[in-house]
Amino acid sequence: MTDTGTVENHGPLISARFICTLTAIVVGLAVSTAGLSVAGRWYGENLALAGHTTSVAENDIFIGQDHLRLPSNAIRFEGQRATGLSERVDLYLTWPDMNGYTDETRALFNDVSKPDSLIFLEVSQSTMSRDMSGRLEPIYRHLFDGAPSPGPAGLTRHSMKANSGYGAEVFFTAPGATKALYAVRCLIPDIADASTSADCQRDIHAGSDLVVLYRFSSQLLPQWQAIDAAVLDYINGKLVR
Numbered sequence: 001m002t003d004t005g006t007v008e009n010h011g012p013l014i015s016a017r018f019i020c021t022l023t024a025i026v027v028g029l030a031v032s033t034a035g036l037s038v039a040g041r042w043y044g045e046n047l048a049l050a051g052h053t054t055s056v057a058e059n060d061i062f063i064g065q066d067h068l069r070l071p072s073n074a075i076r077f078e079g080q081r082a083t084g085l086s087e088r089v090d091l092y093l094t095w096p097d098m099n100g101y102t103d104e105t106r107a108l109f110n111d112v113s114k115p116d117s118l119i120f121l122e123v124s125q126s127t128m129s130r131d132m133s134g135r136l137e138p139i140y141r142h143l144f145d146g147a148p149s150p151g152p153a154g155l156t157r158h159s160m161k162a163n164s165g166y167g168a169e170v171f172f173t174a175p176g177a178t179k180a181l182y183a184v185r186c187l188i189p190d191i192a193d194a195s196t197s198a199d200c201q202r203d204i205h206a207g208s209d210l211v212v213l214y215r216f217s218s219q220l221l222p223q224w225q226a227i228d229a230a231v232l233d234y235i236n237g238k239l240v241r
Contacts, residue, residue, distance in 0.1 A: 051078040052101045052109060060240070061086050064125035066207040067240040074100030076120070088124040095119050095220065095227070098234050115197040115217035121231065126211040131204045136183040140171055153222040155182075172200075172221065182228065188218050195219050204228070206235045 055072040060083040062068075068089065072081045076090040094105050095117060101109050108117040128135075143164040151157040155172040166185070174182045186200035199218035206212050214231050 052106075053078070053081070054102055055081075056100070057081075059083050061089050063087065063089065063123065064209045066125075066210050068123070068207075068235075068238050069240050070238055071100055073102065088122060091121040091123065093119050093121070093234065095216070096223075096230065098230050112197075115195050115199070116219040118197050118216075119220075119227065119231070120197060120215045121235075122213045123206075123210055123235065124213075126205060126209050128211070131211065132183045132185075132202050133181045133204070136173060136181050140183065144171065151221070153224060155221065155224065172224070174224070182224065184221075184224065186218050186221070192219065202228070204232060206232060207239050210235070 053072050057072050058069050059072060059075065059081055060067065060069055061080075062085045070089065070091070074091050074093060075081045076092045080086065080089050092101075092109070093099060094108055098119075099105065108114060111117075130138075143161050143166070144158040145161040145164075146159050148156045148158050151172045155174045158171045158173065160166040160169055160171065167187075169185050169187050172182075172184050172186060184200050184202040189195050189199065195217045197217055198215040200221065201213060201215045203211050203213040212231060212235055214227075216227060220227060
């Protein structure tokens with residue numbers, strides 16, 4: 001399991017079979033998620049139904065080889081607020097404070113017109129040896145279409161081929177502060193007011209065998225470096241070594 005703080009070697013893979021396997025997995029993920037637009041609407045429309053709690057009681061959650069100790073008010077779904085084995089845990093945190101639900105932040109969790117105030121995380125056992133940054137060179141770069149263009153805060157924007165399975169999504173890439181490359185996929189709304197809390201998504205590795213998929217509003221793209229560091233710091237801070 002590769003730690004996110006380690007510079008990853010993006011040299012040629014061992015075999016063409018490995019490339020085909022990775023390609024098949026990524027294409028399957030693209031189809032199964034049914035696009036970021038669907039995810040964004042789902043997060044927005046169902047946010048108020050999450051069953052918030054202000055309790056900071058700790059839950060010892062075991063996912064694969066990893067042990068997380070998480071406060072109840074950071075866990076999005078009531079059924080996941082329990083100590084024990086789990087396949088996945090969903091979190092929601094305020095940005096930039098990275099805190100769970102409180103009486104003081106109630107409005108941030110219930111107002112879908114402020115998508116830049118929350119970040120959503122899905123933590124599960126890793127099923128791939130490479131995170132999104134690691135898949136950039138062997139997979140995603142072959143799906144880019146046309147010349148890249150400048151994005152916010154040093155990012156480079158890449159459109160996707162029509163037959164790539166990513167529809168109107170775009171990728172943003174950049175040299176990373178703690179690793180060789182950064183990559184995030186986004187569905188950019190035509191107008192800022194149409195932004196959701198799930199416009200963009202990225203996955204990173206953490207712990208011994210965890211993958212952390214996190215979603216955020218495209219309005220926060222200028223803060224991509226701070227978000228990436230904050231998500232990793234949060235999860236690392238909740239791991240019981």
